[in-house]
Amino acid sequence: xxxPEQKQFYSITELTRExxxxxxxxxxxxxxxxxQPVRRGRTRLFKPSDRRLLMLIMRGxxxxxxxxxxxxxxxxxxxxxxxxxxLKLLVQRVIEKRDQLLQKRKDIDETIAELxxxxxxxxxxxxxxxxxx
Amino acid sequence: xxxPEQKQFYSITELTRExxxxxxxxxxxxxxxxxQPVRRGRTRLFKPSDRRLLMLIMRGxxxxxxxxxxxxxxxxxxxxxxxxxxLKLLVQRVIEKRDQLLQKRKDIDETIAELxxxxxxxxxxxxxxxxxx
DNA sequence: GGCTGGTCTTACTTTTACGTAAATTTTTAA
DNA sequence: TTAAAAATTTACGTAAAAGTAAGACCAGCC
Numbered sequence: 059x060x061x062p063e064q065k066q067f068y069s070i071t072e073l074t075r076e077x078x079x080x081x082x083x084x085x086x087x088x089x090x091x092x093x094q095p096v097r098r099g100r101t102r103l104f105k106p107s108d109r110r111l112l113m114l115i116m117r118g119x120x121x122x123x124x125x126x127x128x129x130x131x132x133x134x135x136x137x138x139x140x141x142x143x144x145l146k147l148l149v150q151r152v153i154e155k156r157d158q159l160l161q162k163r164k165d166i167d168e169t170i171a172e173l174x175x176x177x178x179x180x181x182x183x184x185x186x187x188x189x190x191x
Numbered sequence: 192x193x194x195p196e197q198k199q200f201y202s203i204t205e206l207t208r209e210x211x212x213x214x215x216x217x218x219x220x221x222x223x224x225x226x227q228p229v230r231r232g233r234t235r236l237f238k239p240s241d242r243r244l245l246m247l248i249m250r251g252x253x254x255x256x257x258x259x260x261x262x263x264x265x266x267x268x269x270x271x272x273x274x275x276x277x278l279k280l281l282v283q284r285v286i287e288k289r290d291q292l293l294q295k296r297k298d299i300d301e302t303i304a305e306l307x308x309x310x311x312x313x314x315x316x317x318x319x320x321x322x323x324x
Numbered sequence: 325g326g327c328t329g330g331t332c333t334t335a336c337t338t339t340t341a342c343g344t345a346a347a348t349t350t351t352t353a354a
Numbered sequence: 355t356t357a358a359a360a361a362t363t364t365a366c367g368t369a370a371a372a373g374t375a376a377g378a379c380c381a382g383c384c
Binding site: 131134137142145156159160161162163165166169173183187189 | 278307
């Protein structure tokens with residue numbers, strides 16, 4: 059039994075709709091080497107693996123990573139099992155990226171806490187004024 | 192008793208050192224209206240409140256927010272108590288920003304989980320090869 | 325068979341967030 | 355008071371990440 063709705067290929071516009079980006083953007087990521095769709099004639103055909111890469115890219119963008127940084131992250135996932143020296147390096151890179159992410163999470167938590175305060179005060183003030191939310 | 196080391200004013204270079212940015216960058220943020228240092232003659236004098244704003248700005252940058260978005264966040268904090276309509280709007284804005292941040296945190300947690308997997312596999316493979324970390 | 329919609333390449337343009345340089349002034353310290 | 359260090363304004367330059375436009379090519383279809 060095949061998994062439900064595993065398409066062989068996606069067209070470029072299908073993906074632009076799913077990810078809400080332009081064709082230019084997707085072609086740009088190809089130019090940058092982040093994805094490598096196959097071709098039928100000149101037309102690009104995107105496999106599920108390309109789609110998954112796009113998901114990774116979008117997530118990286120939401121987190122404020124540059125294309126170069128996203129390329130790094132992708133390369134971490136792609137790294138083959140490799141031999142000892144490579145493995146140590148890979149683990150090093152994982153640790154560095156994770157530290158970056160943990161810093162970001164700290165920043166996020168602080169900001170959320172501050173926003174919560176603003177909200178609380180606002181609601182308090184509204185209650186004083188006898189306003190229903 | 193005054194709090195320890197509460198300076199009256201900071202010079203621009205003091206701040207460039209603390210935040211590791213250039214003078215150009217700090218003046219740029221002033222042009223953008225994010226901070227408004229006072230002047231003694233032509234020279235900018237930065238109060239502790241300006242410094243706190245710079246901390247906010249840097250945090251926003253780490254999270255991948257644009258100057259425009261950082262301006263929004265700052266404006267949320269600055270909003271005066273205000274009257275009812277304004278308060279409701281403010282709470283709305285808080286909720287939106289928080290949602291954005293929660294999305295980012297989700298993205299971060301997913302990415303970290305994936306990196307953890309890569310690390311685990313690498314360490315496993317190294318153990319097989321009989322390598323000490 | 326002529327339109328509509330999707331796709332392609334090439335190439336110029338734009339926005340954001342500063343970098344860099346030049347030419348002055350101002351401040352600080354010896 | 356004078357030299358060095360720090361600050362200022364003005365203005366052009368740049369890298370990243372796309373936007374936009376032009377011109378051409380197919381495929382389906384009513």
